[in-house]
Amino acid sequence: MTNIAATAAPSPAAAAALPTRLAKRFVDRLVIIVPYLWLLFFFLIPFIIVFKISLSQTAISMPPYTPVLDFRDGVSGFFAGVRELNFDNYTWLTQDALYFNAYVTSLIIAGISTILTLIVGYPIAYGMARAPATIRPTLLMLVILPFWTSFLIRVYAWIGILKPEGLLNQLLLATGLISQPLVILNTYTAIFIGIVYSYLPFMVLPLYSSLEKMDYSLVEAAQDLGCPPTGAFWKITFPLSLPGVVAGCLLVFIPAVGEFVIPDLLGGSQTLMIGKTLWNEFFSNRDWPVSSAVAVILLLVLTVPIMFFQQAQARAQEQGK
Amino acid sequence: MKSLGSIRRDFAPWNDPSAKPYIQFDKVTKKFGDFTAVNNLSLTIFEREFFALLGASGCGKSTLLRMLAGFEEPSAGRILLDGQDLRGIPPYKRPVNMMFQSYALFPHMTVEKNIAFGLKQEGMPGSDIDKRVAEMLKLVKLEQFAKRKPHQLSGGQRQRVALARSVAKRPKVLLLDEPLGALDKKLREETQFELMDLQQELGLTFVVVTHDQEEAMTMADRIAIMDKGEVMQVATPAEIYEAPTSRFVAHFVGNVNMFEGRVAERTADTTRITGATGAQIVVDNGGAATAGSDIVFAIRPEKIKVSSKKPADAVNALEGEVYDVAYLGDMTVYHIKLDDGQMVRASAMNASRVTEDPLTWNDRAWVSFRPDAGVVLTR
Numbered sequence: 082m083t084n085i086a087a088t089a090a091p092s093p094a095a096a097a098a099l100p101t102r103l104a105k106r107f108v109d110r111l112v113i114i115v116p117y118l119w120l121l122f123f124f125l126i127p128f129i130i131v132f133k134i135s136l137s138q139t140a141i142s143m144p145p146y147t148p149v150l151d152f153r154d155g156v157s158g159f160f161a162g163v164r165e166l167n168f169d170n171y172t173w174l175t176q177d178a179l180y181f182n183a184y185v186t187s188l189i190i191a192g193i194s195t196i197l198t199l200i201v202g203y204p205i206a207y208g209m210a211r212a213p214a215t216i217r218p219t220l221l222m223l224v225i226l227p228f229w230t231s232f233l234i235r236v237y238a239w240i241g242i243l244k245p246e247g248l249l250n251q252l253l254l255a256t257g258l259i260s261q262p263l264v265i266l267n268t269y270t271a272i273f274i275g276i277v278y279s280y281l282p283f284m285v286l287p288l289y290s291s292l293e294k295m296d297y298s299l300v301e302a303a304q305d306l307g308c309p310p311t312g313a314f315w316k317i318t319f320p321l322s323l324p325g326v327v328a329g330c331l332l333v334f335i336p337a338v339g340e341f342v343i344p345d346l347l348g349g350s351q352t353l354m355i356g357k358t359l360w361n362e363f364f365s366n367r368d369w370p371v372s373s374a375v376a377v378i379l380l381l382v383l384t385v386p387i388m389f390f391q392q393a394q395a396r397a398q399e400q401g402k
Numbered sequence: 403m404k405s406l407g408s409i410r411r412d413f414a415p416w417n418d419p420s421a422k423p424y425i426q427f428d429k430v431t432k433k434f435g436d437f438t439a440v441n442n443l444s445l446t447i448f449e450r451e452f453f454a455l456l457g458a459s460g461c462g463k464s465t466l467l468r469m470l471a472g473f474e475e476p477s478a479g480r481i482l483l484d485g486q487d488l489r490g491i492p493p494y495k496r497p498v499n500m501m502f503q504s505y506a507l508f509p510h511m512t513v514e515k516n517i518a519f520g521l522k523q524e525g526m527p528g529s530d531i532d533k534r535v536a537e538m539l540k541l542v543k544l545e546q547f548a549k550r551k552p553h554q555l556s557g558g559q560r561q562r563v564a565l566a567r568s569v570a571k572r573p574k575v576l577l578l579d580e581p582l583g584a585l586d587k588k589l590r591e592e593t594q595f596e597l598m599d600l601q602q603e604l605g606l607t608f609v610v611v612t613h614d615q616e617e618a619m620t621m622a623d624r625i626a627i628m629d630k631g632e633v634m635q636v637a638t639p640a641e642i643y644e645a646p647t648s649r650f651v652a653h654f655v656g657n658v659n660m661f662e663g664r665v666a667e668r669t670a671d672t673t674r675i676t677g678a679t680g681a682q683i684v685v686d687n688g689g690a691a692t693a694g695s696d697i698v699f700a701i702r703p704e705k706i707k708v709s710s711k712k713p714a715d716a717v718n719a720l721e722g723e724v725y726d727v728a729y730l731g732d733m734t735v736y737h738i739k740l741d742d743g744q745m746v747r748a749s750a751m752n753a754s755r756v757t758e759d760p761l762t763w764n765d766r767a768w769v770s771f772r773p774d775a776g777v778v779l780t781r
Contacts, residue, residue: 296504296506298502298504298506299506299508299509301471301473301493301500301502301506302500302502302506302507302508303508303519304472304473304492304493304494305471305472305493305494305498305499305500305568306494306499306519306520306523306567306568306571307494307495307520307523307524307571308494308519308523309492309494310494312523316519317508320510321509321510
C-alpha cells in the first residue's frame with residue numbers, strides 16, 4: 082500500500098534528494114573531465130603545436146623554423162598570418178617519392194608484422210586461456226615479464242642473436258643445419274622478428290582476455306552437434322575472439338607503423354620506414370617543418386581509417402542489439 | 403511384492419527379461435586424479451525411456467552424462483549404445499546430442515543458425531535444412547524469433563532454442579543436463595510437461611540429469627538415485643518413493659520418519675520390531691530383515707494418522723504429545739513427540755473445511771499406521 086502512495090505523488094523525501102542528485106551528476110561528469118584534460122594537455126595541444134610547425138619554413142634560428150600563426154603582432158597579425166598560410170611542406174611530401182614509398186613500406190611492414198604477431202600470439206593466448214586456472218596468473222606474469230627490461234636493450238640483444246657470427250648462426254652451424262651463416266641482420270626479416278618479439282605481449286593480452294571469457298561449453302556444444310575440433314575452432318572460438326583479435330592487431334599495427342628503433346637497429350641503413358625518415362628529417366636535416374608534416378600525415382593515415390572502422394563496428398553492434 | 407500404484411503409461415521394458423538394453427554402463431569407473439567421480443557403476447537404460455539421474459551436486463551424475471556424450475572417457479569399464487562400444491568415439495561422431503545446463507547457444511548466430519548448426523555438419527542439403535529448422539521452430543513455438551540472436555531472448559525462449567537445436571539432428575539419445583535449472587518455478591512446471599510431450603512425440607530416449615526430485619518424479623519413467631559415484635537405487639518414481647531400499651534413498655526423496663530398532667520376531671508375513679526406545683511396531687513386509695538384526699523402519703508422514711484417542715482397530719499405535727502444528731492450506735503437518743522421546747512427522751489432508759478432531763500444541767495425541775504403511779530397511 083505504501084508503495085502505491087509513493088509512486089502516485091512525489092514524496093517529500095524524493096524532492097529533498099533532488100539537489101543531492103544534481104550534485105552527484107556533476108561529480109560523475111567531473112570524473113570524465115580528468116582523462117579529457119589529460120588528452121587535451123598531452124595530446125591535442127602538442128598536436129596543434131606540431132601542426133603549426135608543419136606550416137612554417139625552416140630557418141637558421143632558435144627554434145629552427147620561421148614563426149607562424151602567433152600573436153606577436155596582436156590579433157590582426159594572427160589573421161594576416163592565416164591569409165599567408167601555405168602548405169608547401171605537404172606539397173613537398175607529394176613531390177619526393179621517398180616519402181610516399183616510406184609510408185607505403187611502413188604500412189606493409191606493419192601489416193605483415195601484425196599478421197605474424199597474430200599467428201604467433203594466438204596459440205599462446207589460447208594455451209593460456211585453456212591452462213588450469215591455478216597457473217594462469219603465472220603464465221600472464223611471464224608474458225608481461227619482458228617489460229621489466231628496457232625496450233632498447235631487448236632490441237639490442239637481438240643484434241647479438243641475429244648477426245652473422247651471432248648466437249642463432251652459431252647454433253645452426255653447430256647442429257649442421259646450415260653450412261654458411263644466414264644473413265638476417267640488416268634485412269626486413271630482422272625487422273619482422275624484432276616487431277613480432279617486441280609487440281607480442283600487446284597481441285597476447287587482449288586475445289587472452291577475450292578467449293578466457295569464452296564459455297568452453299560452446300565448443301563442446303559444437304562438437305556435440307557433429308563438428309570436429311578444428312571446425313569448432315573456426316566456427317565458434319575464432320569468431321567469438323574477434324574483438325580480441327581486432328584490439329590486439331590495432332595495438333600492434335599502430336605503433337609498428339611509426340616504429341623507429343627496430344628498423345634502425347635491426348633493419349640497417351637501406352630499410353625505408355616512415356619513423357626513420359622522420360627521425361632523419363628532424364635530427365640530421367634539422368628540417369622541423371617537413372618532419373612535422375610527415376608526423377601529421379602519419380597520424381591522419383592511422384586515425385582516419387580506424388575512426389571509420391570503429392564507427393562501422395559500433396553500428397554493427399547497435400544492429401546486433 | 404504387491405504392485406505399487408502407478409498412473410504411468412504402459413511402458414516397462416525393465417520388467418521384461420527379453421527386452422534389449424539400449425544404453426549400458428558396464429562397471430564404469432571415472433577418476434579425476436585422486437577423486438573418484440563414478441565408482442564401478444553399472445546401469446541399463448532402454449529405448450524410448452525417459453531416464454533421470456538424480457542426486458546432490460558432486461554425486462557423479464553429470465560425469466556420467468558427459469561420458470555418454472564423449473567429453474570424458476571412463477577410466478575403466480565400458481559404455482555401450484545400441485550394442486556398440488563407445489570407447490574412443492569422439493563426441494562429434496556419437497549419435498547422441500546434449501542440451502547443456504548453460505544452454506551453450508552460439509551468441510554470434512541467430513536462432514535459426516543455431517538450430518541449423520548440427521544439420522550443416524551432417525552435410526544435409528540446404529532446402530532440407532530449412533525445412534527441418536522450420537519444423538523445429540514450430541515444435542518449440544519460436545517461429546517469429548528465427549532471426550533473433552540468443553541475447554535478445556528470454557530465459558525460457560533460450561531454453562527452447564537449446565532444446566530445438568539438440569533434437570534437430572534426431573539423435574538416438576538426448577542428454578539433458580539440468581534442463582530446467584535456470585527457469586523460474588512456474589515456467590519449470592510448464593516445461594516439464596512440454597518435455598514429456600516432446601519425448602513422446604519424437605520417440606527419443608531421454609537421459610536427464612537433475613538435482614530436483616520433483617522434476618525427476620514428474621518426468622521420468624525410471625530414476626537412478628546417485629550418491630558418491632554409485633547408484634543407490636534404480637526404480638520407477640512410485641517405487642523410489644514407496645519402496646526405498648536404503649536409508650539414503652528414503653531420506654533423499656520426500657519426507658520420512660525413521661525408527662531405529664531391532665527385529666524381535668520374524669514370521670512369513672509379519673515382522674515385529676522393537677524400537678530402540680521401546681516402541682513396538684508390527685509390519686507386513688519385513689524385506690530381507692532376519693530376527694535379531696538391527697534395522698530401520700521408515701514411514702512417510704502422510705501414511706500416519708493422528709488422533710486424540712487411540713483408534714480401536716489400530717495395529718500400530720504410539721502415544722505422545724503435539725509438539726508443533728503447521729497449517730499449509732491443503733494439508734496440516736503435525737510434529738508429535740512420542741513418550742519415548744522420538745519425534746514423528748505426520749501430515750493430514752484437509753479434505754473438509756472443518757477438522758473434526760482438532761489438535762493443538764501440547765495436546766495428548768496418538769499416531770497410528772497400518773502394518774503395510776512403511777518399509778523395513780536393512781542398510
